[in-house]
Amino acid sequence: MSLLEVAHLTAGHGLLVACQNIAFSLEAGEVLALVGANGAGKTTLLRCLAGAHRPSQGQIQFAGADITSLAAHRRTAQGIALVPEGRRLFPDMTVLENLLVARAAKRSGDWSLATVLDALPQLRPILTRRAGQISGGQQQATAIGRALMTNPRLLLLDEVSLGLSPVAVEGVYAVLPRLIEAGIAIILVEQDLRRAMATADRLICMLEGQIVLQGPAADLTREAVTAAYFGLNRIAA
Amino acid sequence: MIWINQILQGILLGGYYALIAAGLSFLFGVMRVINLAHGSLAVLAAFLLLVIDHWLGISPFVGLLLMLPAMALVGVVFQLGVLERSLRGGVLIPLLATFGVSLLLDNILFALFGANTRSFASHIGTLSYGSWAINRSIDISQLDALIFATALGLLGGMHLLLTRSQLGRMIRATAIDADAAALSGIDPRRVRVAAAAMAMMMVGIAGAALGMRSSFEPYAGGAQLIYAFEAVVIGGTGSLWGTLIGGIVLGIAQNVGATINPHLSQISGHVVFLLVLVLRMRGAGGLLGDLRRKIRRQPMAPT
Amino acid sequence: MNQNYSIERGTSKIRILLAILLILVAGLAAGPLLLSANDLDHLIVLFIYIILAIAWNALAGYGGLVSVGQQAFFGIGAYAAIRLSYYGMPVYLALPLGGVAGAAAAWVASLFMLQLRGGEFAIGMWVLATLIQQLVSLDPLIQGSTGTSLLVLNHFSPAARRADTYWLTLAVLLGLLGLLFLLLRSRQGAAMQAIRDDEEAARSVGVAVAPTKRLVFVFAGFGAGMAGALWLAASITFQPGTYFGVQWTAYMIFMVLVGGIGTFEGPILGALLFFALETMFGATGVWYLIGLGAAAVGFALFAPRGIWGALEARMGWRLLPVGYRLVLVPESQHDAAASAAVQFDSHA
Numbered sequence: 001m002s003l004l005e006v007a008h009l010t011a012g013h014g015l016l017v018a019c020q021n022i023a024f025s026l027e028a029g030e031v032l033a034l035v036g037a038n039g040a041g042k043t044t045l046l047r048c049l050a051g052a053h054r055p056s057q058g059q060i061q062f063a064g065a066d067i068t069s070l071a072a073h074r075r076t077a078q079g080i081a082l083v084p085e086g087r088r089l090f091p092d093m094t095v096l097e098n099l100l101v102a103r104a105a106k107r108s109g110d111w112s113l114a115t116v117l118d119a120l121p122q123l124r125p126i127l128t129r130r131a132g133q134i135s136g137g138q139q140q141a142t143a144i145g146r147a148l149m150t151n152p153r154l155l156l157l158d159e160v161s162l163g164l165s166p167v168a169v170e171g172v173y174a175v176l177p178r179l180i181e182a183g184i185a186i187i188l189v190e191q192d193l194r195r196a197m198a199t200a201d202r203l204i205c206m207l208e209g210q211i212v213l214q215g216p217a218a219d220l221t222r223e224a225v226t227a228a229y230f231g232l233n234r235i236a237a
Numbered sequence: 238m239i240w241i242n243q244i245l246q247g248i249l250l251g252g253y254y255a256l257i258a259a260g261l262s263f264l265f266g267v268m269r270v271i272n273l274a275h276g277s278l279a280v281l282a283a284f285l286l287l288v289i290d291h292w293l294g295i296s297p298f299v300g301l302l303l304m305l306p307a308m309a310l311v312g313v314v315f316q317l318g319v320l321e322r323s324l325r326g327g328v329l330i331p332l333l334a335t336f337g338v339s340l341l342l343d344n345i346l347f348a349l350f351g352a353n354t355r356s357f358a359s360h361i362g363t364l365s366y367g368s369w370a371i372n373r374s375i376d377i378s379q380l381d382a383l384i385f386a387t388a389l390g391l392l393g394g395m396h397l398l399l400t401r402s403q404l405g406r407m408i409r410a411t412a413i414d415a416d417a418a419a420l421s422g423i424d425p426r427r428v429r430v431a432a433a434a435m436a437m438m439m440v441g442i443a444g445a446a447l448g449m450r451s452s453f454e455p456y457a458g459g460a461q462l463i464y465a466f467e468a469v470v471i472g473g474t475g476s477l478w479g480t481l482i483g484g485i486v487l488g489i490a491q492n493v494g495a496t497i498n499p500h501l502s503q504i505s506g507h508v509v510f511l512l513v514l515v516l517r518m519r520g521a522g523g524l525l526g527d528l529r530r531k532i533r534r535q536p537m538a539p540t
Numbered sequence: 541m542n543q544n545y546s547i548e549r550g551t552s553k554i555r556i557l558l559a560i561l562l563i564l565v566a567g568l569a570a571g572p573l574l575l576s577a578n579d580l581d582h583l584i585v586l587f588i589y590i591i592l593a594i595a596w597n598a599l600a601g602y603g604g605l606v607s608v609g610q611q612a613f614f615g616i617g618a619y620a621a622i623r624l625s626y627y628g629m630p631v632y633l634a635l636p637l638g639g640v641a642g643a644a645a646a647w648v649a650s651l652f653m654l655q656l657r658g659g660e661f662a663i664g665m666w667v668l669a670t671l672i673q674q675l676v677s678l679d680p681l682i683q684g685s686t687g688t689s690l691l692v693l694n695h696f697s698p699a700a701r702r703a704d705t706y707w708l709t710l711a712v713l714l715g716l717l718g719l720l721f722l723l724l725r726s727r728q729g730a731a732m733q734a735i736r737d738d739e740e741a742a743r744s745v746g747v748a749v750a751p752t753k754r755l756v757f758v759f760a761g762f763g764a765g766m767a768g769a770l771w772l773a774a775s776i777t778f779q780p781g782t783y784f785g786v787q788w789t790a791y792m793i794f795m796v797l798v799g800g801i802g803t804f805e806g807p808i809l810g811a812l813l814f815f816a817l818e819t820m821f822g823a824t825g826v827w828y829l830i831g832l833g834a835a836a837v838g839f840a841l842f843a844p845r846g847i848w849g850a851l852e853a854r855m856g857w858r859l860l861p862v863g864y865r866l867v868l869v870p871e872s873q874h875d876a877a878a879s880a881a882v883q884f885d886s887h888a
Contacts, residue, residue, distance in 0.1 A: 050420060051419070052416055052419070052420060071419065071424070072416070072419035072420055073418075073419045073420075073422050073423055073424045073425075074424075076419075076420060076421065076422035077422055081420070082420050084417065084420060088414055088416070088417035088420070089417070090409065090410050090413045090414060090417065090418075091413070092409070092413060093406065093409060093410065093413070097406050097409075100403070100406060101403075101406040101407060101410045101418075101421055101423070102421040102422055103403060103422075104403070104407055104421060104422040104423040105421065105422025106422070107422075146421055147421075149421075150421065150422050265659070270659065271658065271659020271660065271662065271663060272659075273608065273659070273662065273663065319837065319841065322841050323840065323841060326840075326841075326844055328604065328606075328658050329600060329604070329606050329801070329844075330840050330841070330844055331659075332606040332658065332659055332662050333606065333793060333797055333836065333840040333844075334836075334837055334840035334841055336608060336662075336790070336793060336836070337793075337833050337834075337835075337836030337837035337838075337840055338833070338837055339833075340790055340829065340832060340833030340836060341830060341833030341834055341836075341837060342833075343833075344826050344829040344830045344833060345830055347826050348826045348827065348830065459666070459786055462663065462666075463663065463666060463667055463670060466663040466664075466667065467667060470660065470664070500674075500678060503670070503674055504671060504674050504675065507667055507668075507670060507671035507674070508671070510667055511652065511667075511668070511671070514652050514653075514655065514656070514664070515652050517655070
């Protein structure tokens, strides 16, 4: 049985359809990269998985249970954590408070304040700073740390490198091997195709709300993914 | 000397205003809703205490132990029945709904208890008139001092709770960004229910203070809402310590006004409130704006 | 499909309706010649309620401003009429100037009150109303909370006074309705409705939010001030506690909420309903008020569009052409009435 199974998922904003008939599955510990142009529906899909957006059709199964209509905080308690687009930290609270507040999920596991700070050592010196007053890279690390504090089995990362300097991106990505080692399944939305293919076991490419290509990252060429990304196959056909 | 006394008495009176304002400020901080039923709920609390004392024949201070849980329950019902639903309706609906609740409460209390003015002054023994003489012209009422100390304790306690406890962090997170809070495992609905229950316990304490230091009747809620609101605005919305300062400024303004002319007591309070509004318009410049910004920078209230 | 479109402001049915309205107005104007004194008194009260509902609806429904302090202008209207009449002004000139005083006070208040948002504005207005009541009570003429009377009116015979007050009230009502109608059809009206629907979005597309809100606020102040002066003309006595009482705003909110906030017709319906309820149950005193409170909460939570709003949404009704409707016309047949596929309507 897969950790996550998505079937016939359709979701939109008002009359606009963002994702259409999405179906895929994910094994425990697997890393999946979700790529596609802006507006392809990646963020909406992640938000549907996390319970932050209500799909209009389809089912989501997690660890064998139907979670389609479960509220976001209940999914967090089941082990799904989203690092949302734009990080969405609590800016008036300190970094430490941002981490501690996620204990609300009440999931026991390997991750505690100590292990999170081991994995993200860059947070140690800034624990008492306000989350709104630290650098973008530090904010992204805090957002990942906050998600880890909920002890996730599935971590959803939405464009964690967006708006960061190359150095800061390296700092954020440095934590990924550690998470993979810990057996956390990851769905990663990433604009940097090379990095996505290097990190992930499997890759899904979305175009205009639909999955146009998926397969093991090792079997796909950059050319094939690029073509799917821009919808070149379709135009040729 | 009379001025020093008036200012001192104004500070003490400010303790009461801070007490009545605390619940309004807290609820606004968490839910961004100005609860127009706030004053009516404080009067409801006073009547609850009256009924409890009447039935059981106990002192209002003991009665508080029953009234406060009852007010917490009122908060839960109010949150689930009115606020939670109205929050989804944009800016207008919470105002209209809570104003409707205040009409409802005022008139139900009138139907049940009539127009008579009530007070706990005769139920609290010497506390209602006892005072300490500082010198020949300055006396400090024991009840006023108790209410001021209660306000300090309540605001301090709230500050500790919001900054040091997991519940406090959850409340602040929900206030800042309910969606992000839910993604961190917080149930925003439950947090808001808890916050509403806490706010109504604060309202309960204020209602008891109202009944002890002066009197109340079913339609006294409007005036309490206005005092609470003035204290909140003068002190800067969303800041608990600002609420204390706002209450004190209001208390001093009223007492100084009353010293000049008895008619000016309330008027000078309202005028100070309007002055603060005008000052705020000028880019929050001047002393008050600076003070407010300093207060806001401290992590004491959900902002 | 290839489509043309035409922009319509009303349907042909509207013209028939306008004719009916004109006949109704003519009938109402003949009231003093046909109706009993008691009926006239009732109609005066009803008209004043409609004026109050229109004024508050303009403020909240089109300006997005919930005020619980509109009694300030109601009281100012009456107070100004008394003051001016005391200075020797003819009473039927002083009464309309009460409305002007309400508008002027609203303009002054707008300079600082409109800085407030949402609930802050709501209670801030209440504070202002309380302050004005206390200041008015300081006027020796008013004799504190005892109040005074518009004694000049006793110089007229009761029948003449009643007829004059009736005509004045009717004229003010029709004038306000006409003014609001024209406002809503003007550029300002489009701005008002844009602000009602989404203030931020309106601002971002270049709607001048602040002047538009001020216009609505002054209009509402004028309406409430006129209502106060007319109430004074009908009841002669003036006590600050009554005229500056928050119950006036409570009535306004009830009428607008139940009738349909942000619609042109809703407040009129709400006022009719309120008047009927008061006639039937007003004598039960406090239970009537409890019922009003419960209805206000119920409508706010479960039917925030009010009766008219719900009817409109369900039936596509619209009596008065205050909005624009875009009618898509198929290329082949330019029959506007045949297809009303898409409506861009002001009545959201």
